[in-house]
Amino acid sequence: MDMFWNIYSKRLLSSIRNKDQLIWIWAFPLIMATLFYFCLSSVSQSDNLESVPVGVVTDTAYEEDQMFNQVLEQVGSGEDAILKVTEYAQRDKADSALEKGDIDGYILIRENIPQLVVKQDGINQTILKSFLDRYVQTEGNIRSIMEKNPDYALDFEGIMGGDTLTEEISLSSQPYSPVVNFYYALIAMICMYGGMQGLTSITYLQGNLSALGARRMMAPLGRIRVIFYDLLASATVHIMSLLFLLFYITVILRVDFGDRLPLLVLTCLAGTILGVAFGTAISCLTKLGENMKVGILVSITMFCCFGAGMMVSGMKYIVDQHMPIISWLNPAARISDAFYCLYYFDDYQRYCQNIAVILAMAAGMFLLSAFSLRRQNYESI
Template identity: 30%
Template structure:
């Protein structure tokens, strides 16, 4: 069995198709995803909102100008929090007409001005402006809410001070009273529903790892096909040797499983360190998950390789490739529509997530991302190993009992 293990590893490393599908393909797909999703990922920081101000005499005399200036300074905000980043990117213009031109061209998302009565006015970008188009359009809604909050907070604070003066003019002599009246501070507790910073793109990388796990089934399929007596003269000599077929099969599967786990680990390392997907210190558990997924994929490849197919490895490769592509639909790999379809099916038929190998591996990573408890992870890990054992149990009698007219 040891010689079969060694021969299997050497043979697979010399097989171009095995290296392409099991090693190169996941890395190439992860690279493609990295460029596709680069604009969707963020580091948790908020970009400064571009806004124009009509800097006339009325503006200069208003307290609102000082508030906007504080928000435009790096590290300053209304609550006094030194965040190190400006909330507003201010462009000063002399007239409202100039400000509207900036709005129309999409250079700013809003215009602040103070009218002759001292009232704060906010003008937002019209729907036909470029602020509503493309990447800007996705962030415009948030930027508009920020500008509206800034204006409304100032107006509320101003009204509160006027009411305070009307009730007790002497209250303004106590700075602490004014500070408490205008304070927006509140006790907050940071709670995350996931272990890491929420990132909508991680689901696609998890689905990719599920697809990659299915593709490494090609290794065990090729390994089993190559030890069938009709595969080559060497395989024929092995058939009539003293080593039993089950021991030959076991050696071939151990070799392909070890190589599968290594290839998946390489793809995982690329996603972790090159793409930058954070697994919040659970990298060791992720590698364990990939080893279990490789066990399941090895069993599947052994079953397909043991089938009496014409064309042997070529036919088996076509079956596994087609099966992988179809099952990846139900893991949500091909975009948002398939992701919604996968979620709908998982909710309607929960058992489908346990019988789809791609979805099962995908959920292994989900369980580490969403749950502090390791119970969901352990359940899916055992399911992967159990599927591997069941598939091997089905492949072994097929391989052992197959008869040949001649060698």
Template identity: 30%
Template sequence: MFFHTMKYTLLNLLRDKGQVFWCVAFPLLLGTMFHFAFGGLGSGESFSAIPVAVVMQEESSELRSMFDSLSKPGEDQFLEVTYASAADARELLKAKEVYGIITADLPTVSDYRNAASIEDVSTYPLSLALSAEMTSDPLYQSILSVLVDRFNIEYSAIAQAAMKDPAKLPALLHTVSEEVSYIRHESLGAGSVDESLTYFFNLIAMTCLYAAMIGNTLAISNQANLSDLGARRNVSPVPRLLATLGDLTGALIFEFSSLLITIVYLTLVLKVDFGNHLGGVTLTCLCGCLAGLSLGFLVGCIGQFSKETKFGFLMAAIMICCFLSGLMIGNMRALVEDFCPLLNRINPAALISDALYSLVVYPSYTRFFTNIAGLLLLSALFCLGGLALVRRKKYASL
């Protein structure tokens, strides 16, 4: 009888166009919208050459060679240099065609020979002029400022060493030309993470929680005072617990299969990268569906409210859970973690999205299994509560 009930529950769900739409079609449509709306969030902005005007006070082949090298066309082009007079450079800056003006005044060899001390020679040959009106992209202006400051500092050190202690000049030139990196790059996980992934994680969480609608329907269909089907079931000789478990199992198979269709579509069609842990993603989906189904079953067993009232309450609860987990605002789950971490521990949507996130980001499975354990605990509490309420109900007449 268990398998008989499970079979016909599954068939009824497959024939229900409303359930098929909300559990299969709607996640696919929403996922497609997310792909076009947020698909480029994590791709990063490509760096383009910085337009800059260069004013050469005195012709210097060394400085011109440096600027030509920085503005050489190609993937590594850093600057887009325009050589101009001081007046023309100011016009370019005023017209916002360049981000700044670099004025070059490099001392000649004779200047150093005639100088009595290093103070008599300018050791900062580059100066930068910026426009206060160009506030749309301060990043490029900051990069130009760093470039000029670094050149002046290194040039000053070399000039002082050449005049005071020429013997140290080769070692200094080697030190200046050597790039030292103090950052070591290490991968935290096997997959890549970008901001758009959080929306797809929460889309899966929302789809899992939509199983609550099915659980609510099943609970109502087992209550004689709320549905005609419930009245017939309560007078049948089939044990109530066995029939209820068959219903829940059939619903779980339907919802889990629907979610697998969504995962396949997101992975193969929309090219969403969930990492190399398909087993973990599948387990998360199964536990998420169980949590959503048991939540709806519990709500459906509470009180004598109408089916529409319970549906409205469930939909509001699902949307609140998804909002707090980041479906509408990507970093909402992190904000909740800062101010009220307990909400993330009892919010099934947050547990589902965080489980998927931990699979992609963290090399260990500690956080992942912590979230899975939280989902299973919530599912057990919801199921036991719903079954207890169903078994305690008795009817004076049917």
């Protein structure tokens, strides 16, 4: 136990004091999460359309068109109003408001036909144009109904909004979020960066790569035990960084990851094991210098994160559809998909499949590393 605590505690202190690892697994994730928050917060709010500010010239022609008056009154009232209507007695006042940007366009009646005046093209201007086009198309039917049944209360908002006979439902208890996948891919990337911990641990145990490794190889203790103690300390430091990142995203940035916090932590732990195993495999299976190994680790990690959808939205879905085998062999994609399953799926079948694949990958990498280390011998140290 004394030997375990001696190796374990020293490795903990070494990892915490490593400046490169402090940057990559502590500072860098927080910076990326913060950038995601500011860059993607507007995306999550883009589905909430606000009322379009529009003006109307209330001249004699407008006053005589009672039906259009009723339509504007109904679609411009209520909390979820399509339009925010402002009346102008004269056209020059409407032109002035349009020039200042107070409204996105204004409507005036000419020859019993509503006409739209805008300053520039845009989403709101397109909405206004579509609204007037739909009104003109349905005007005849509306007039016919009102002439035959003057007391009938027409739902102008429903008519102009284009109600359908289908109802949109969600297959999950969680609301759809277009941004959580980016955070999941970020956490998957940091899990893979646990490879730096594994790589450093193996480097410190190889006599041909460092003076420390030469001294440790001469110690009267079994190599497997030393490696196990060392990697356990490395995994401890890395899971601490992941839990801090998870705390920062969910508590400080207030990103909703659902209500399955224990399983989120379990997924981070599985991802940490895979990341550390990834680093040990690269360190054991290549004879390059430490800097070159780090370069290989970072390059492979970024490529995997690209396939997991961190850089391009929807990339993970594209890979799943066209190259499913590659997707299942992508460790970053499996980690992010495990988070995805916890957020959207009510059952645990696919989540368990992802965790099983993650642990199987980690076991395979550890076995390759152990086989490689057993074959390493030194003629002299």
